[in-house]
Amino acid sequence: MYTKMNMCPNAEQTIVGYIDGNLATADHIAFERHMASCSVCRTIERELRMTQTLVRTLSSAEPRQDFEARLAARIADVKLKPSPWWMRFALPSYVKPARRTHLAIPVVAMASLVASLGFVYVARVSTLKSGPTQTAAASDETAVLSELANQHHAASASQSLGDTSGVVVVASDMATGGSW
């Protein structure tokens, strides 16, 4: 009995190549010389060659006579049961139809979750982008109102108390759509 510990270095692949006739001529000759002086490699080579011979004695196995007929029936069955379009996107074609239904539910659920998260993300990003614009618009609006208020105060200051002509002017301008 030998173990890998007491095998010669690199003997593993060399022995396999030697038994299978896959060594280059020079390597083949060199290994034969080595085996002449190495009883471990000689024993391994002999035992593995005998093992290979035993394995090769296994007789060939043949499929049943009606193999083609049954295959044709199964292929016809595959043709008749096309997958739903969403399942074709969700799962590769090599997944068995019977397993597709079981796999499709978590896959579609995951896809929905990812889509939802994506939507939330996009909405959040667009909110952040539109934030400063809205603030600018609000400050513009405040500035206009402030200016109008100033104009109104200036106009009021130039008139005596109790005079409501300014209000009338404003109301008439508003009614005719005229400018301030």
Place this chain on the structure above:
Amino acid sequence: MHQDAELIARCQRADASAFDAIVARYKTKIYHYLYRMTGNAEDADDLTQEVFIRMYTNIGKFRAEASLSTWLFRIAGNLAVDRFRRTKNSRRLVTSLDAPIQPGEEEASRDVPDMTMAPEVLVGRRELADQIESALAKLPAKLRSAVILFDVEGMSYDEIAGVEGIPLGTVKSRIFNARVALRDSLRPYLETE
């Protein structure tokens, strides 16, 4: 090889006779490989059919980066490993000689071979074949596949590397380790020589 390329091209043009020709050409090889991988005729038959169904449904995507043979054996190997994983807890590939004989099971099928006979005398006998099949079934799937592809299917190291998607050195290593494990299981037959 050229014939395979022509058959594939015809298959991709939906020529049913080309598909039938590929099935006729490869069904025995694939079945034999799967029979040795699974150790069971029923599984081998079912998986061989599955290989050709996969080929049928994916032939449009096949590009000539690998040979048809490599592609089919790769599908077969993946299916075998997948089946083995799913059934290893529910069914044992290897039957213990100590296990009680089930009703309907032939007692003779569990006979221990006469180990005093030389291997060449036992060759061809069912008992020895059973022992070799049991020894193969005990191997890890990767080692079993490598040794079956080389010693039973007659593939080259390069072809096995293509089927398994592994480097050449790994192919040799797996074949070596598989034979060492088989030798240990079949030692009684070796020591008599």
